[in-house]
Amino acid sequence: MEFKILVLVKQVPDTANLSGDVMQEDGTVNRSKLPAIFNPEDKVALELALQVKDKYPNSKVSVITMGPPRATDILRECLYMGADEAYLITDRKFAGADTLATSYVLSEAIKKLGHFDLIFGGRQAIDGDTAQVGPQTAEKLNLPQVTYAQQILDITQTHISIKRKIEGGTEVVKAKMPVLITVIKEAAFPRPFSAKRVMAYKSAKSLLELEKLVEGNSLLYIDTLTQEYKDKGLFIPTFTMDELQLDPDKCGVKGSPTKVYKVESVVLASKSHELFEPSKTAISNLIDRLMADHIFG
């Protein structure tokens, strides 16, 4: 058996490490001011896909991301982990996309890439926590979906059995392929980069990166350079809005029904609290107070 597998990945700002001037006046995020990382659950999704390939080595694992040019970094990381090929979907006109506009672009790109038996993605990205892009992409591709996947139990030529999380427990579902699956972080532990693959793919480059090389060097020509990288298997195909023949009204801010109306920095209503010294006597007094209020005892 062999399977064609696609993994949806996203580069996300590391929300745990926020600093100033990250928020812009219109309420969107200036991502260039933030450290960017591989969205953790997407990495788990890639690991699950690679585990299927480990078992059925003739399978092919492709990854796709929509993002700014620097998202190529996580595509290289996918190659280091074991992905066979990686695609970058990038265009300034995608900026400000909400989940609906994002799922439109992804679903159209996926249609152009061809047929996949299994599409994996993380349940949600840590920058928005919405968990919407997976189901919305599935809807646009007319595919069934299995969200909150925790474990692959069995795969046959036509079906995949999955243990998924439900409220208060788990359930086992059997889905007919093709199907889109979103995975939670408990599903797998992503493998480390293979040293051999890092050596092989560290110079893999997207079209935009090659164009930058050409800009700084009059001896290089983009066509020959691209061909050279393709021949070496180091070219990361890149698609823009026009190349995918997308409807500009459905992309980016224009294609996003949700608008940020107002953003308020969190100002704390400074309610006065009573301070107690970190000493045994003071804490003992506090406990007396709580007992008098019938909170204790």
Place this chain on the structure above:
Amino acid sequence: MENISKDVFVFVEQNRGIPADVSFELLTKGRKLADKLGGELKAIVLGYNVEDIAKETFTYGSDECFLVDHPELKYFRTLPYSNALGDLILTYQPRIVLFGATIIGRDIAPRLASKTKSGLTADCTDLQISDVVYLKQDYKDLLLQIRPAFGGNIIATIITPDTKIQMATVREGVMQKIPVSNPKTHKITKIEYKPSEVDNLVEVIEQHIEEKKVNLKAAPIIVAGGYGMGSKENFRLIHELAKTIGGEVAGSRAAVDAGFITPDRQVGQTGVTVRPKLYIACGISGAIQHRAGMQESNKIIAINNDPDAPIFSIAHYGIVGDVTEVIPMFIEAYKNKLK
């Protein structure tokens, strides 16, 4: 936009015939929104042998309940459920559709938003109706979808001004369910289930429901630890304090991410919302997501070595100090009282 509906729909979810609390919380909120809009509140119940749940929706203020009752709907499955719900939504074109931000709600709401080309905001902490001026245009009676965003550093108000249908999901416990004294109607409208060839692309083979071991929502006293506890070893102090004073143990998301505590004990926007008599926050800085889950506690004690930690702004009592020193003192002082 002319001839636009003023109705609010709430998807009332259930599993094994047990309705989710959040659905009734949404009906209570939906009642207020519908009154503000001058429209009706309608509940949607899907399942098998679930007419009792349809009846219960009137207790929480619905004017009408759409009931789709069929053996194929016994277990939640995305495609049969989203087909039935999608048909209802497209037929009636309500102004607002609300879902619980549960696993089921977060599975089906995005699918329906995509299908009906509606705006959808996840995990709202508040919903309001208001007139809005956006990009110099006037909009009447829009749904303000309010949620913390971006690591809790901001509160964002999201609107979907150009879609007829506005959708939102809300976490369980964020809003309160309040029964109405005299339900106005008991109008159940039965909708026929239309089978489709895609229904069985995904089949539920078996379900395993674990006994709910933790019930933070019912605990009168909660002792919660955060990332500031420093290590799993130090986190034992939280358990010790909770045991001493008869409380339940909880944690912030940072404590869960750090592996100090299991996710079923997480308090906050992406965890459980609690309103205990006493909440003791130890080594919790108090990001808005965490505060959203506990700020309505009757009394809050904050213990933190950073006097500027936001948690102090909502605390009634504060102790600025090292948690590993303060908690043992607290335990000892409490034990002394019992002697």
